[in-house]
Amino acid sequence: MAEETTEKKEGVFEKAPDKTYGLMELVEGTSPLVEKKPEDLVDTWPHYIVPMTLCILAVTLVLLIFSWLFNAPLEEMANPLITPNPGKAPWYFTGIQELIHYRWAPPAVMGVIIPVIIVIWLFLIPYIDIKEKRTVLVILFILFVFGAVLLIVIGSLFRGENWGFVVPWG
Amino acid sequence: MIERLTQSRIFKSIIRSGLPDTPLKKSMVMFNNFVLHIFPVKIKRHGIKFSFTYCMGGISFLLFVILTITGVLLMFLYAPTVERAYHDMKFLSTGVYNGQILRNLHRWAAHAMIVTVFLHMIRVFYTRSYRPPREFNWVVGVILFVLTLALSYTGYLLPWDQLAYWGITVGTTIAGYTPLIGDEVRFFMLGADEVGQPALLRFYVMHCIVVPLLAAGFMAIHFWRIRKDGGISDPL
Numbered sequence: 062m063a064e065e066t067t068e069k070k071e072g073v074f075e076k077a078p079d080k081t082y083g084l085m086e087l088v089e090g091t092s093p094l095v096e097k098k099p100e101d102l103v104d105t106w107p108h109y110i111v112p113m114t115l116c117i118l119a120v121t122l123v124l125l126i127f128s129w130l131f132n133a134p135l136e137e138m139a140n141p142l143i144t145p146n147p148g149k150a151p152w153y154f155t156g157i158q159e160l161i162h163y164r165w166a167p168p169a170v171m172g173v174i175i176p177v178i179i180v181i182w183l184f185l186i187p188y189i190d191i192k193e194k195r196t197v198l199v200i201l202f203i204l205f206v207f208g209a210v211l212l213i214v215i216g217s218l219f220r221g222e223n224w225g226f227v228v229p230w231g
Numbered sequence: 232m233i234e235r236l237t238q239s240r241i242f243k244s245i246i247r248s249g250l251p252d253t254p255l256k257k258s259m260v261m262f263n264n265f266v267l268h269i270f271p272v273k274i275k276r277h278g279i280k281f282s283f284t285y286c287m288g289g290i291s292f293l294l295f296v297i298l299t300i301t302g303v304l305l306m307f308l309y310a311p312t313v314e315r316a317y318h319d320m321k322f323l324s325t326g327v328y329n330g331q332i333l334r335n336l337h338r339w340a341a342h343a344m345i346v347t348v349f350l351h352m353i354r355v356f357y358t359r360s361y362r363p364p365r366e367f368n369w370v371v372g373v374i375l376f377v378l379t380l381a382l383s384y385t386g387y388l389l390p391w392d393q394l395a396y397w398g399i400t401v402g403t404t405i406a407g408y409t410p411l412i413g414d415e416v417r418f419f420m421l422g423a424d425e426v427g428q429p430a431l432l433r434f435y436v437m438h439c440i441v442v443p444l445l446a447a448g449f450m451a452i453h454f455w456r457i458r459k460d461g462g463i464s465d466p467l
């Protein structure tokens with residue numbers, strides 16, 4: 062790209078006699094991209110800043126309306142002597158509780174080792190995404206996402222006394 | 232009127248480049264503004280398409296900012312002691328102007344953030360944006376995912392109601408299943424054998440100081456890396 066644009070243009074490169082410096086070269090183009098295709102760029106202001114601001118306002122508004130309609134739960138004061146049945150972890154961990162419940166393996170495996178392995182596997186994803194094995198990775202990821210959602214939904218909504226099956230509308 | 236205002240010395244001393252009506256000034260707005268300079272002056276057209284990122288990373292960060300602001304306000308009204316914590320929470324709904332809304336905002340934003348971070352991770356996987364040179368930013372992302380869960384979990388105990396007490400009891404019991412060092416892990420989390428005052432203090436310090444600072448630090452790296460890795464990744 063550079064070669065075609067740097068040929069000397071008449072008049073532009075004349076050096077003023079009272080100056081010690083002069084214009085040496087002209088490179089046309091808007092960004093210093095070397096050995097790359099030109100990118101399709103737009104001005105961040107306003108093409109990005111305006112929609113971003115609207116997005117910020119919209120999310121904030123939705124959150125405000127939601128907080129105005131629904132109160133965060135606050136039960137009785139903590140009492141170590143009254144054990145609720147079932148005792149539930151916060152919703153994002155009820156999936157793990159549900160997993161432990163199946164007793165396919167000791168709780169150490171279901172509750173700690175499997176989640177830790179999943180996190181380690183998440184860390185490694187960019188490094189194990191090899192072309193030949195990509196299908197396996199994609200299937201595992203889909204299983205992870207839907208598995209997590211499913212276990213959390215069951216653990217949070219469909220479990221009652223002694224972790225027995227209940228329906229939330231029952 | 233607007234013209235006179237933007238030409239005034241005071242306005243110019245704050246925002247140097249004036250109204251962004253020329254390409255140069257449009258660049259200067261981005262370049263000279265402390266908040267905006269985190270973004271590039273020019274940005275890839277496809278990178279700002281909603282259907283590529285669904286803004287889930289950005290919304291996660293927005294929620295983090297909202298959580299920081301509401302969280303600091305809550306700290307003015309809350310003492311992490313077994314005697315006071317629950318009553319401070321109760322008092323929010325009865326004796327503090329808009330206190331209930333403040334608490335609701337903090338709680339719902341926290342839940343929403345877990346959801347948006349999870350969706351963000353799914354989006355990045357779907358667009359395979361962890362390809363080189365972005366592998367490490369995915370790793371930073373997973374750290375942020377874990378920290379987001381840690382933030383929510385440590386906050387869960389603070390209201391000191393039945394939900395909080397038994398939620399943390401269940402969670403730390405699971406952590407206690409860790410092979411070999413289970414009891415130590417549980418003790419490290421609770422500062423005792425059962426959930427009590429030491430646990431409340433530990434969770435409070437982790438929730439208000441340690442984990443937010445860690446998360447903010449990793450977010451800084453995350454955003455820095457996005458710029459250094461050449462902005463939003465190209466479509467597949």
Ligand code: HEM
Pocket residue numbers: 284285286287288289290291292295348351352355358360361365368369370371372373375376379450453457462463464465
């Ligand atoms: C607190 C949590 C997080 C915040 C605030 C955050 C924020 C962001 C933002 C604002 C972007 C710009 C693009 C977009 O909005 O999608 C981004 C990109 C990215 N994030 Fe995150 N993120 C978080 C967690 C994660 C997680 C959990 C992962 C993956 C495991 C991840 C991996 C990435 C990668 C690889 C990119 C570059 C994407 C691309 O170039 O297309 N982030 N993040």
